[in-house]
Amino acid sequence: MQTTLEKTLAKELAELRESGQYKQANELQRPQAPRTRMDGRDVVMLSSNNYLGLANHPEVVAAARRALDQYGLGTASVRFICGTMTCHLELERKICEFIGCEAATTYISCWDANVGVMPTLAPTPEDAIFSDALNHASIIDAIRLSKAQRFIYKHRDLAELRRMLESPEGRKARNKLIVTDGVFSMEGDVADLPALKELADQHDAVLIVDESHATGVLGKTGRGTAEHFGVQDPNTIQTSTLGKALGGSCGGYVAATRTVCDYLVQKSRPQLFSNALPPAVCYGAMAAIDVLMREPERLEKLRRNVAQFRAGVQELGLKTIEGITPICPVIVGETATAIQMQKALLAEGVFVSGFGYPVVPKGEARLRCQISAAHEPADIEFALAALKRVAEKFPQARGRA
């Protein structure tokens, strides 16, 4: 007999298929790289977070292999029982050296880092969390796990944030957290960190910046949004991922003061009840940070590539969101259009992922193009030529945002 659950799920899946929203995973048959193989064809990859091309860097892979030999596959334990290996402490020191923070603590993902931070630092109804409406899903879910009062301000609307901070409830709150993405994952725009920092200081709030798309990307030496604006501050808490620019496997961290990190190690649930990072990931990420610190020219190449791609998109008259980051969305309107364009581009040898509602607002479905330092100018030309041919068939993608 079919259970009610089975029936409900089957019905919803059928609806997703009918409305063209059913996600089919494309099969990546080679390592993540600017040119790779997907679904049996060679493609230029225009949709990965491999911003510095380190996911398959020989030094990163060799370091991970060394960790496997030295420490085995895993800890078979959480950090505080018997899961803190030398490699975890080494990675945390390396993160401190890179970010320039007092302390760092790692999690199995940045998702977990966010879930570790928000409910732990603002646990009670006396506390308050102020969050940008377009923050990453992991921040949204992390806030749901906290009992703090919630204030969601419109995307980058700092006047609204100020009103919320100045409201009687905002003023009365005990621990106040202002949470933002550094680089927003679907827009590719950058949070106004100096203004946020000023608001935080004025209201005795602590700023938390999720640097997942900014680490290894923004700032002269890739240290992120704070470096980009020149507003590094020890009281700002950073969360970030090792799964994007820093090697692309998995893992996340919180970079903060010694007190905040100590507290998280004592109290945050993902750290207390979920396994430590695999040693191979620790050494792989450390090698990625070393390559980044040693070869700042990767960042220069990333910036040149981004400028080349963004100029090309403008020239094609496609609707985009202007900016400086490697995330360059092409807004096409309907979800079905985004999916059809994704397919047409794949047939042209370019993989770029289409996103529709509910990941982005209704009517703003998009192709999220992402540029890497590992692309060659010829790859970008190839991708732009394919975009041109496909966009000719989809006039919806034209016009200024």
Ligand SMILES: *Cc1c(COP(=O)(O)O)cnc(C)c1O
């Ligand atoms: C990708 C991303 C995450 C999740 O990172 P994982 O380490 O894969 O869990 C969290 N926050 C933001 C802003 C992201 O872009």
